Amino acid sequence: MPEDEFVVTPWRTEGQIDYDRLIERFGTERITDELKSRLFRLAGEDHYMVRRSIFFSHRDLGSILDRYESGQKFFLYTGRGPSGHTHIGHLLPWVFAKWLQDKFDVKMYFQLTDDEKFFSKGALEMGDATQYALENALDFVALGFKPRNTRIIIDTRNIRTLYPIAAQVAKRLNFSNTKAVFGFTNETNLGMIFYTSLQSAPCFLEDDPVLIPLGVDQDPHFRLTRDVAPKIGRHKPALMHNVMMPALEGPGGKMSASSETGTIYTIDTPAQVRKKIGNAFSGGQPDKEQHRRLGGDPDVDVSYQYLRMFFEPDDAKLRKIHDDYRSGKMLTGELKSILIEKINAFLEVHQARREEARDALGEFLLEDDGNDRLGNGGTDSSSDGNR
């Protein structure tokens, strides 16, 4: 693969991603400063992930905001493929979705695609994928979602709800479509070929249009969903894409739940975090003397990028870290210490909430009677009283 080449699909990310070129390649829209301002004005608040273009691209976000301004609702949907424990890269769109839910008072569906991971990972058993789904769900609940306006979908447990909708999509997509969008071949298994229909299904659980905050690698699925939507008389899903959080090994890939050492899991201990970040790829110089003289490169430094993308919402503080690291005033060890402290502080709270979530989980899981929708009453009820 030439140095300037990269691959982004739902199942494989390779090379150094050029996000400007990805926007062209995928045919999405950049989130412009004007659109950012409009979003912040309607939300009544800024969000650092949008300010910093961590969410950098979209489809039809403007239409969703148009509707909202005219008093019409939308709902949120995102998800996760449960091939292992949750890592902090997964949390990125979930945290942003929580902010959107709070600011716009909207309903939220969260899909755990145990079947997809079973189909795409040769050695993974379905039962193990479903177990991971239940574990991942705890991380989602731990972020503060409420059962009043949030449902969690696990594909194999909610197939009765999903399948009739997926079937409507599946009838209107053919093998050529999946070849063009995913690069499927004659050797692709039947589960993988059908699966995109199931990832489309939650888009149509409610009558309102959906807005999906998600990693940009998942965009191809919804390109197909958007082609089908008008054919079944439904709204096209709108999307907001975030960049991929880099692996601890540095640029050239996304954080993967399958790589033990390349990833910070939400269940990692403080010592594990210290060790992993200690070994993380750095933009610093080979020794202290050189670093003081030449400075570091925050653009490639994984620790700095984690602060920028997730752990340091304060722009002024981030700016100072950036400038000090760039100038050589801040050493790599100091930068890493800041991040380690931030991660461990976050995980201490997160892990406590994650344990509490075990009891609450049942309230979030979608009933598979085919009728469990949050519906229009969802956001008006105050039955759980704790929001």
Next chain:
Amino acid sequence: MPEDEFVVTPWRTEGQIDYDRLIERFGTERITDELKSRLFRLAGEDHYMVRRSIFFSHRDLGSILDRYESGQKFFLYTGRGPSGHTHIGHLLPWVFAKWLQDKFDVKMYFQLTDDEKFFSKGALEMGDATQYALENALDFVALGFKPRNTRIIIDTRNIRTLYPIAAQVAKRLNFSNTKAVFGFTNETNLGMIFYTSLQSAPCFLEDDPVLIPLGVDQDPHFRLTRDVAPKIGRHKPALMHNVMMPALEGPGGKMSASSETGTIYTIDTPAQVRKKIGNAFSGGQPDKEQHRRLGGDPDVDVSYQYLRMFFEPDDAKLRKIHDDYRSGKMLTGELKSILIEKINAFLEVHQARREEARDALGEFLLEDDGNDRLGNGGTDSSSDGNR
């Protein structure tokens, strides 16, 4: 298509089928006289559909009988794609399955593939397919099955039970496999591509091996199932194939539920039956005088074939009709009168039982809790006491 060519797939049958060549093409085994005798000996009774080679071909029937002789169980499974009302051609494998169930005291699953018909028929809505499934189920129940040892599966209503099994199959089949077996193309929709996994699923509902009596056009599905079975540690399904009942228009196709006039529906009135059989393709001569002199051709005469395949189980009576028609002693009108009387007598009883089945249907429908299996206790219970 040259005159000697024919097409047999689950979704299309065309041309005059040469069943000897079909055995070669599909790679099945002929049901030999020896195998027939063995089946009849174990059943304790003959069956005219086997005697007359209406069931003409099989896969692994011998292994099922070996198991049975050594005291091991098997179970039965057949089904129907509910694209319209039931016609008498559909009843053929169901009637034979009932006989097998009675003689071998085995469990039976009956699958109604509403999703398949939705995927394969452009204009058909899923809700309509499901409605036809419920109507078709009445015809099945009317044949005398008992809920003690019989369950009816409707794909969209039992997807929670089917999907986890289908997923195991889908992971081990690829697009090439479906191209080779069904002739799928890049334009085939995703529902159709995945669907064969769902038709495979009932084969694995029980631990025992399954025997499937079915129209030979459905064989391709189970060729794939048989390839997958050992990979998931399960028994290969065994099959008994029946020939396709010809359309009223005569040789060159199977009776189709989509062709109003080519078919005798189980809900037809006596007058409709008279009219349809009156217009049916005949092997007789253009006028009475010629017929008396030259005789008719029972091999192509639709009325004679219906008697042979379904409505006249008595070999001696059938032989006399054959010989009298061949010699010219029996006129086409007389032959048709015999058939009309037989059909209407059958339908009078069937339609009454079909109405009674409305109340009983609920007991037959598989509960979709994922645990409703007939299990080993199924055939030992005598709770319904009416067998």
